[in-house]
Amino acid sequence: MEQEQREFEEFYAAARDACLRVVLISVGDQWRAEDLVAEAFTRAWMSWPKVREHPAPRAWVVRTALNTHVSWWRRHRREVALGSHDTAAAAGRYPGLDSSLVAALRRLPARQREVIVLRLVLDLDTATTAQTLGMPSGTVASHLHRGLAALRRDVPAPDEQERIR
Amino acid sequence: MNDTALSAAVRSHLTEVHDSLSTVHLDIPASEIVARARKRRVRRRQSALAGAAGIAACAALAVAALLPGSGTDSSTGQARLAAWTVAKQPDGSVMITLHAVRHPARLQQTLRADGIPAKVSVNRQEVENSLDVPGCHVYPLGPPDGAAGGTPEALWQKVFYGPHMNVRSDTFWVYPSAIPHERGVVIVIHYGPDKLSNDYRNYPVGTDLGYGVDSYSLYLVNATPKCTGS
Numbered sequence: 001m002e003q004e005q006r007e008f009e010e011f012y013a014a015a016r017d018a019c020l021r022v023v024l025i026s027v028g029d030q031w032r033a034e035d036l037v038a039e040a041f042t043r044a045w046m047s048w049p050k051v052r053e054h055p056a057p058r059a060w061v062v063r064t065a066l067n068t069h070v071s072w073w074r075r076h077r078r079e080v081a082l083g084s085h086d087t088a089a090a091a092g093r094y095p096g097l098d099s100s101l102v103a104a105l106r107r108l109p110a111r112q113r114e115v116i117v118l119r120l121v122l123d124l125d126t127a128t129t130a131q132t133l134g135m136p137s138g139t140v141a142s143h144l145h146r147g148l149a150a151l152r153r154d155v156p157a158p159d160e161q162e163r164i165r
Numbered sequence: 166m167n168d169t170a171l172s173a174a175v176r177s178h179l180t181e182v183h184d185s186l187s188t189v190h191l192d193i194p195a196s197e198i199v200a201r202a203r204k205r206r207v208r209r210r211q212s213a214l215a216g217a218a219g220i221a222a223c224a225a226l227a228v229a230a231l232l233p234g235s236g237t238d239s240s241t242g243q244a245r246l247a248a249w250t251v252a253k254q255p256d257g258s259v260m261i262t263l264h265a266v267r268h269p270a271r272l273q274q275t276l277r278a279d280g281i282p283a284k285v286s287v288n289r290q291e292v293e294n295s296l297d298v299p300g301c302h303v304y305p306l307g308p309p310d311g312a313a314g315g316t317p318e319a320l321w322q323k324v325f326y327g328p329h330m331n332v333r334s335d336t337f338w339v340y341p342s343a344i345p346h347e348r349g350v351v352i353v354i355h356y357g358p359d360k361l362s363n364d365y366r367n368y369p370v371g372t373d374l375g376y377g378v379d380s381y382s383l384y385l386v387n388a389t390p391k392c393t394g395s
Contacts, residue, residue: 094189121180
Protein backbone atom coordinates (compact mmCIF):
# COMPACT_ATOMS: atom_id res chain seq x y z
CA MET A 1 0.00 0.00 0.00
CA GLU A 2 2.80 2.41 0.91
CA GLN A 3 4.56 1.60 -2.33
CA GLU A 4 1.31 2.22 -4.24
CA GLN A 5 0.78 5.53 -2.48
CA ARG A 6 4.32 6.61 -3.32
CA GLU A 7 3.71 5.73 -6.96
CA PHE A 8 0.49 7.68 -6.96
CA GLU A 9 2.11 10.69 -5.32
CA GLU A 10 4.86 10.68 -7.93
CA PHE A 11 2.28 10.51 -10.69
CA TYR A 12 0.28 13.32 -9.07
CA ALA A 13 3.35 15.54 -8.73
CA ALA A 14 4.32 14.98 -12.36
CA ALA A 15 0.87 15.26 -13.91
CA ARG A 16 -1.24 17.65 -11.84
CA ASP A 17 -0.26 20.94 -13.47
CA ALA A 18 -0.49 19.60 -17.02
CA CYS A 19 -3.90 18.05 -16.33
CA LEU A 20 -5.13 21.29 -14.75
CA ARG A 21 -4.06 23.34 -17.77
CA VAL A 22 -5.79 21.01 -20.22
CA VAL A 23 -8.99 21.02 -18.18
CA LEU A 24 -8.77 24.80 -17.79
CA ILE A 25 -8.68 25.17 -21.58
CA SER A 26 -11.80 23.02 -21.79
CA VAL A 27 -13.87 24.62 -19.02
CA GLY A 28 -12.49 28.16 -18.87
CA ASP A 29 -12.92 28.70 -15.13
CA GLN A 30 -9.80 28.22 -13.03
CA TRP A 31 -11.47 27.42 -9.72
CA ARG A 32 -13.84 24.96 -11.31
CA ALA A 33 -10.95 23.39 -13.22
CA GLU A 34 -9.03 22.96 -9.95
CA ASP A 35 -12.03 21.33 -8.29
CA LEU A 36 -12.57 19.01 -11.23
CA VAL A 37 -8.94 17.96 -11.45
CA ALA A 38 -8.68 17.42 -7.69
CA GLU A 39 -11.81 15.29 -7.88
CA ALA A 40 -10.41 13.35 -10.83
CA PHE A 41 -7.16 12.65 -8.98
CA THR A 42 -9.15 11.54 -5.95
CA ARG A 43 -10.95 9.04 -8.13
CA ALA A 44 -7.64 8.07 -9.73
CA TRP A 45 -6.22 7.20 -6.33
CA MET A 46 -9.36 5.27 -5.43
CA SER A 47 -8.98 3.24 -8.64
CA TRP A 48 -5.19 3.30 -8.69
CA PRO A 49 -4.65 -0.39 -9.55
CA LYS A 50 -6.71 0.24 -12.71
CA VAL A 51 -5.37 3.71 -13.51
CA ARG A 52 -1.69 2.78 -13.14
CA GLU A 53 -2.19 0.09 -15.81
CA HIS A 54 -3.93 2.53 -18.14
CA PRO A 55 -1.91 3.34 -21.28
CA ALA A 56 -2.35 7.07 -20.59
CA PRO A 57 -3.12 7.81 -16.93
CA ARG A 58 -3.09 11.58 -17.55
CA ALA A 59 -5.77 11.14 -20.19
CA TRP A 60 -7.79 9.10 -17.69
CA VAL A 61 -7.62 12.00 -15.22
CA VAL A 62 -8.50 14.62 -17.84
CA ARG A 63 -11.36 12.56 -19.14
CA THR A 64 -12.71 11.95 -15.63
CA ALA A 65 -12.49 15.68 -14.87
CA LEU A 66 -14.35 16.57 -18.06
CA ASN A 67 -17.03 13.95 -17.37
CA THR A 68 -17.48 15.34 -13.88
CA HIS A 69 -17.93 18.76 -15.46
CA VAL A 70 -20.69 17.44 -17.73
CA SER A 71 -22.32 15.80 -14.72
CA TRP A 72 -22.08 19.01 -12.68
CA TRP A 73 -23.72 21.00 -15.43
CA ARG A 74 -26.45 18.46 -15.87
CA ARG A 75 -27.20 18.57 -12.20
CA HIS A 76 -27.21 22.33 -11.96
CA ARG A 77 -28.37 23.55 -15.32
CA ARG A 78 -30.29 20.60 -16.68
CA GLU A 79 -29.39 20.73 -20.33
CA VAL A 80 -28.90 24.46 -20.60
CA ALA A 81 -26.04 24.73 -23.05
CA LEU A 82 -22.62 25.38 -21.57
CA GLY A 83 -22.46 29.10 -21.05
CA SER A 84 -19.60 31.50 -21.22
CA HIS A 85 -20.36 33.53 -18.10
CA ASP A 86 -18.06 31.43 -15.92
CA THR A 87 -15.12 31.78 -18.24
CA ALA A 88 -14.73 35.53 -18.07
CA ALA A 89 -12.58 35.69 -14.93
CA ALA A 90 -9.93 33.21 -16.10
CA ALA A 91 -9.95 34.59 -19.62
CA GLY A 92 -9.08 38.02 -18.22
CA ARG A 93 -6.00 36.58 -16.51
CA TYR A 94 -4.98 34.24 -19.33
CA PRO A 95 -5.77 35.88 -22.67
CA GLY A 96 -5.16 32.63 -24.58
CA LEU A 97 -8.31 31.22 -23.02
CA ASP A 98 -10.28 33.93 -24.73
CA SER A 99 -9.29 33.06 -28.30
CA SER A 100 -12.08 32.34 -30.72
CA LEU A 101 -10.76 28.81 -31.27
CA VAL A 102 -10.79 27.94 -27.57
CA ALA A 103 -14.29 29.42 -27.25
CA ALA A 104 -15.42 27.32 -30.23
CA LEU A 105 -13.80 24.24 -28.67
CA ARG A 106 -15.91 24.76 -25.54
CA ARG A 107 -19.06 24.92 -27.63
CA LEU A 108 -18.44 21.49 -29.17
CA PRO A 109 -20.46 18.51 -27.97
CA ALA A 110 -18.67 16.80 -25.08
CA ARG A 111 -17.45 13.79 -27.06
CA GLN A 112 -15.97 15.85 -29.89
CA ARG A 113 -14.31 18.14 -27.37
CA GLU A 114 -12.83 15.20 -25.47
CA VAL A 115 -11.46 13.66 -28.66
CA ILE A 116 -9.87 16.94 -29.74
CA VAL A 117 -8.36 17.51 -26.29
CA LEU A 118 -6.94 13.98 -26.07
CA ARG A 119 -5.74 13.79 -29.66
CA LEU A 120 -4.45 17.31 -30.20
CA VAL A 121 -3.56 18.68 -26.76
CA LEU A 122 -2.43 15.53 -24.95
CA ASP A 123 -1.17 14.20 -28.29
CA LEU A 124 -2.50 10.67 -27.82
CA ASP A 125 -2.74 8.38 -30.81
CA THR A 126 -6.10 7.21 -32.09
CA ALA A 127 -5.90 3.78 -30.45
CA THR A 128 -5.10 5.16 -26.98
CA THR A 129 -7.77 7.84 -27.34
CA ALA A 130 -10.24 5.12 -28.29
CA GLN A 131 -9.28 3.05 -25.27
CA THR A 132 -9.49 6.03 -22.92
CA LEU A 133 -12.92 7.04 -24.17
CA GLY A 134 -14.21 3.47 -24.49
CA MET A 135 -15.14 3.79 -28.14
CA PRO A 136 -13.95 2.21 -31.41
CA SER A 137 -11.08 3.88 -33.26
CA GLY A 138 -13.41 4.65 -36.16
CA THR A 139 -15.66 6.62 -33.83
CA VAL A 140 -12.68 8.62 -32.58
CA ALA A 141 -11.79 9.48 -36.17
CA SER A 142 -15.36 10.46 -36.90
CA HIS A 143 -15.65 12.67 -33.77
CA LEU A 144 -12.33 14.30 -34.67
CA HIS A 145 -13.49 14.95 -38.21
CA ARG A 146 -16.82 16.39 -37.04
CA GLY A 147 -15.18 18.45 -34.31
CA LEU A 148 -12.67 19.92 -36.75
CA ALA A 149 -15.45 20.63 -39.24
CA ALA A 150 -17.37 22.50 -36.53
CA LEU A 151 -14.26 24.49 -35.56
CA ARG A 152 -13.69 25.29 -39.22
CA ARG A 153 -17.25 26.66 -39.43
CA ASP A 154 -16.96 28.64 -36.20
CA VAL A 155 -13.49 30.07 -36.46
CA PRO A 156 -11.82 32.04 -39.23
CA ALA A 157 -8.99 30.20 -40.98
CA PRO A 158 -5.70 30.43 -39.04
CA ASP A 159 -4.13 32.75 -41.59
CA GLU A 160 -7.10 35.08 -41.15
CA GLN A 161 -6.65 34.84 -37.40
CA GLU A 162 -3.03 35.80 -37.83
CA ARG A 163 -4.16 38.88 -39.72
CA ILE A 164 -6.71 39.65 -37.01
CA ARG A 165 -4.13 39.40 -34.21
CA MET B 166 -7.95 23.34 -45.73
CA ASN B 167 -8.06 19.57 -45.27
CA ASP B 168 -8.36 17.74 -41.93
CA THR B 169 -4.62 17.15 -41.59
CA ALA B 170 -3.71 20.80 -42.11
CA LEU B 171 -6.58 21.95 -39.93
CA SER B 172 -5.71 19.56 -37.14
CA ALA B 173 -2.08 20.74 -37.29
CA ALA B 174 -3.23 24.36 -37.03
CA VAL B 175 -5.61 23.58 -34.17
CA ARG B 176 -2.93 21.53 -32.38
CA SER B 177 -0.42 24.35 -32.74
CA HIS B 178 -2.86 26.96 -31.43
CA LEU B 179 -3.98 24.83 -28.47
CA THR B 180 -0.37 24.01 -27.60
CA GLU B 181 0.37 27.72 -27.62
CA VAL B 182 -2.57 28.35 -25.28
CA HIS B 183 -1.48 25.45 -23.08
CA ASP B 184 2.06 26.82 -22.89
CA SER B 185 0.75 30.28 -22.02
CA LEU B 186 -0.73 28.74 -18.86
CA SER B 187 2.69 27.88 -17.43
CA THR B 188 1.96 29.93 -14.31
CA VAL B 189 -1.14 27.84 -13.53
CA HIS B 190 -0.43 25.28 -10.83
CA LEU B 191 -2.54 22.90 -8.80
CA ASP B 192 -1.48 23.69 -5.24
CA ILE B 193 -3.44 20.97 -3.48
CA PRO B 194 -0.96 18.63 -1.74
CA ALA B 195 -1.06 14.93 -2.55
CA SER B 196 -1.81 14.17 1.11
CA GLU B 197 -5.10 16.07 0.79
CA ILE B 198 -6.11 14.05 -2.27
CA VAL B 199 -5.29 10.80 -0.48
CA ALA B 200 -7.20 11.91 2.64
CA ARG B 201 -10.20 12.86 0.52
CA ALA B 202 -10.20 9.41 -1.08
CA ARG B 203 -9.98 7.79 2.33
CA LYS B 204 -13.04 9.72 3.57
CA ARG B 205 -14.86 8.82 0.37
CA ARG B 206 -14.17 5.11 0.89
CA VAL B 207 -15.57 5.30 4.40
CA ARG B 208 -18.71 7.06 3.16
CA ARG B 209 -19.04 4.53 0.35
CA ARG B 210 -18.91 1.65 2.80
CA GLN B 211 -21.48 3.36 5.02
CA SER B 212 -23.77 3.99 2.08
CA ALA B 213 -23.39 0.42 0.87
CA LEU B 214 -24.53 -0.75 4.30
CA ALA B 215 -27.41 1.72 4.20
CA GLY B 216 -28.22 0.48 0.69
CA ALA B 217 -28.34 -3.10 1.90
CA ALA B 218 -30.72 -2.00 4.64
CA GLY B 219 -32.77 -0.19 1.97
CA ILE B 220 -33.01 -3.35 -0.13
CA ALA B 221 -34.22 -5.26 2.90
CA ALA B 222 -36.82 -2.58 3.60
CA CYS B 223 -37.86 -2.60 -0.05
CA ALA B 224 -38.24 -6.39 -0.02
CA ALA B 225 -40.39 -6.09 3.09
CA LEU B 226 -42.51 -3.47 1.33
CA ALA B 227 -42.89 -5.71 -1.72
CA VAL B 228 -44.07 -8.57 0.46
CA ALA B 229 -46.45 -6.23 2.26
CA ALA B 230 -47.82 -5.05 -1.07
CA LEU B 231 -48.89 -8.59 -1.87
CA LEU B 232 -50.94 -8.81 1.30
CA PRO B 233 -54.58 -7.68 1.21
CA GLY B 234 -55.22 -4.21 2.61
CA SER B 235 -51.61 -3.08 2.57
CA GLY B 236 -48.97 -1.82 0.16
CA THR B 237 -48.86 1.46 -1.71
CA ASP B 238 -51.40 3.75 -0.18
CA SER B 239 -53.38 5.25 -3.03
CA SER B 240 -55.70 7.03 -0.59
CA THR B 241 -52.85 9.38 0.33
CA GLY B 242 -51.69 9.64 -3.28
CA GLN B 243 -48.27 8.32 -2.28
CA ALA B 244 -46.16 5.67 -3.92
CA ARG B 245 -42.96 5.08 -2.06
CA LEU B 246 -40.09 2.73 -2.76
CA ALA B 247 -36.57 2.85 -1.42
CA ALA B 248 -35.52 4.07 -4.86
CA TRP B 249 -38.05 6.88 -5.29
CA THR B 250 -41.16 8.58 -3.94
CA VAL B 251 -44.09 9.92 -5.93
CA ALA B 252 -46.54 12.10 -4.01
CA LYS B 253 -49.65 13.78 -5.39
CA GLN B 254 -50.00 17.36 -4.23
CA PRO B 255 -53.19 19.30 -3.47
CA ASP B 256 -52.51 21.64 -6.42
CA GLY B 257 -52.70 18.69 -8.87
CA SER B 258 -48.95 18.37 -9.34
CA VAL B 259 -46.94 15.26 -8.58
CA MET B 260 -43.77 15.55 -6.52
CA ILE B 261 -41.03 13.07 -7.41
CA THR B 262 -38.00 12.39 -5.26
CA LEU B 263 -35.34 10.12 -6.70
CA HIS B 264 -33.13 8.21 -4.32
CA ALA B 265 -31.46 5.58 -6.50
CA VAL B 266 -31.51 4.02 -9.96
CA ARG B 267 -33.84 1.17 -9.28
CA HIS B 268 -37.31 0.22 -10.48
CA PRO B 269 -37.53 2.84 -13.26
CA ALA B 270 -40.29 0.83 -14.96
CA ARG B 271 -42.41 1.01 -11.81
CA LEU B 272 -41.79 4.72 -11.55
CA GLN B 273 -42.99 5.10 -15.14
CA GLN B 274 -46.04 2.95 -14.40
CA THR B 275 -46.87 5.01 -11.31
CA LEU B 276 -46.65 8.31 -13.20
CA ARG B 277 -48.80 6.98 -16.02
CA ALA B 278 -51.35 5.74 -13.48
CA ASP B 279 -51.47 9.32 -12.21
CA GLY B 280 -52.41 10.44 -15.72
CA ILE B 281 -49.01 11.77 -16.74
CA PRO B 282 -47.80 10.76 -20.21
CA ALA B 283 -44.32 9.81 -19.06
CA LYS B 284 -41.31 7.74 -19.94
CA VAL B 285 -38.54 6.95 -17.47
CA SER B 286 -35.22 6.03 -18.97
CA VAL B 287 -31.93 5.10 -17.35
CA ASN B 288 -28.77 6.10 -19.09
CA ARG B 289 -25.10 5.39 -18.51
CA GLN B 290 -23.32 8.65 -18.57
CA GLU B 291 -20.94 7.25 -21.17
CA VAL B 292 -23.84 7.41 -23.61
CA GLU B 293 -23.39 11.08 -24.12
CA ASN B 294 -26.42 11.94 -26.16
CA SER B 295 -29.17 11.60 -23.61
CA LEU B 296 -31.56 13.24 -26.07
CA ASP B 297 -31.58 9.96 -27.91
CA VAL B 298 -34.42 8.25 -26.05
CA PRO B 299 -35.61 5.33 -28.21
CA GLY B 300 -39.14 5.81 -29.52
CA CYS B 301 -39.36 9.43 -28.39
CA HIS B 302 -38.94 12.76 -30.09
CA VAL B 303 -37.30 14.96 -27.49
CA TYR B 304 -37.60 18.75 -27.41
CA PRO B 305 -34.38 19.89 -25.72
CA LEU B 306 -34.32 22.90 -23.50
CA GLY B 307 -33.98 25.63 -26.06
CA PRO B 308 -33.91 29.36 -26.51
CA PRO B 309 -36.49 31.47 -24.68
CA ASP B 310 -38.74 31.76 -27.71
CA GLY B 311 -38.76 27.98 -28.21
CA ALA B 312 -37.37 28.32 -31.71
CA ALA B 313 -35.76 25.40 -33.52
CA GLY B 314 -38.01 22.80 -31.91
CA GLY B 315 -36.78 23.39 -28.39
CA THR B 316 -38.62 23.80 -25.11
CA PRO B 317 -38.66 27.40 -23.86
CA GLU B 318 -37.04 27.60 -20.44
CA ALA B 319 -40.11 29.24 -18.87
CA LEU B 320 -42.32 26.36 -20.03
CA TRP B 321 -39.81 23.79 -18.79
CA GLN B 322 -39.77 25.50 -15.38
CA LYS B 323 -43.57 25.56 -15.29
CA VAL B 324 -43.93 21.87 -16.17
CA PHE B 325 -41.20 20.50 -13.88
CA TYR B 326 -40.92 22.95 -11.03
CA GLY B 327 -44.02 25.18 -11.11
CA PRO B 328 -43.51 27.88 -8.49
CA HIS B 329 -40.79 25.99 -6.62
CA MET B 330 -37.34 27.56 -6.46
CA ASN B 331 -34.11 26.48 -4.76
CA VAL B 332 -35.29 22.95 -4.19
CA ARG B 333 -33.35 19.87 -3.19
CA SER B 334 -31.47 18.48 -6.17
CA ASP B 335 -33.13 15.07 -5.89
CA THR B 336 -36.66 16.48 -6.12
CA PHE B 337 -38.79 17.81 -8.94
CA TRP B 338 -42.46 18.04 -9.80
CA VAL B 339 -44.64 17.39 -12.81
CA TYR B 340 -47.50 19.83 -13.34
CA PRO B 341 -49.82 17.95 -15.73
CA SER B 342 -51.88 21.09 -16.38
CA ALA B 343 -48.78 22.86 -17.74
CA ILE B 344 -47.88 20.11 -20.23
CA PRO B 345 -48.78 21.34 -23.74
CA HIS B 346 -51.27 19.39 -25.86
CA GLU B 347 -49.84 16.17 -27.33
CA ARG B 348 -46.66 16.47 -25.28
CA GLY B 349 -45.41 14.24 -22.52
CA VAL B 350 -42.41 14.10 -20.21
CA VAL B 351 -39.24 12.06 -20.22
CA ILE B 352 -37.09 11.57 -17.15
CA VAL B 353 -33.58 10.32 -17.91
CA ILE B 354 -31.66 9.16 -14.85
CA HIS B 355 -27.91 9.21 -15.43
CA TYR B 356 -25.31 7.15 -13.72
CA GLY B 357 -21.62 7.29 -14.43
CA PRO B 358 -19.34 4.84 -16.18
CA ASP B 359 -17.77 3.72 -12.91
CA LYS B 360 -21.07 2.60 -11.49
CA LEU B 361 -21.58 -0.61 -13.39
CA SER B 362 -20.83 -2.89 -10.50
CA ASN B 363 -23.53 -3.65 -7.98
CA ASP B 364 -21.49 -1.90 -5.30
CA TYR B 365 -22.48 1.46 -6.67
CA ARG B 366 -26.10 0.95 -7.54
CA ASN B 367 -27.57 2.16 -4.27
CA TYR B 368 -26.13 5.61 -4.08
CA PRO B 369 -28.75 8.28 -3.76
CA VAL B 370 -29.51 10.69 -6.56
CA GLY B 371 -28.29 14.20 -6.04
CA THR B 372 -25.57 13.44 -3.53
CA ASP B 373 -22.29 14.99 -4.40
CA LEU B 374 -20.29 11.81 -3.97
CA GLY B 375 -19.72 11.36 -7.65
CA TYR B 376 -20.86 7.75 -7.33
CA GLY B 377 -24.10 6.05 -8.09
CA VAL B 378 -26.65 8.26 -9.77
CA ASP B 379 -25.06 11.47 -10.87
CA SER B 380 -27.96 13.44 -12.17
CA TYR B 381 -31.16 13.35 -14.13
CA SER B 382 -32.51 15.23 -17.11
CA LEU B 383 -36.09 16.30 -17.69
CA TYR B 384 -37.52 16.82 -21.16
CA LEU B 385 -40.73 17.46 -22.98
CA VAL B 386 -41.40 14.99 -25.78
CA ASN B 387 -44.07 14.13 -28.32
CA ALA B 388 -46.69 12.08 -26.50
CA THR B 389 -47.04 8.81 -28.41
CA PRO B 390 -48.04 5.30 -27.34
CA LYS B 391 -44.49 4.13 -28.02
CA CYS B 392 -42.83 6.88 -26.00
CA THR B 393 -45.13 7.95 -23.21
CA GLY B 394 -47.82 5.29 -23.34
CA SER B 395 -50.58 7.51 -24.70
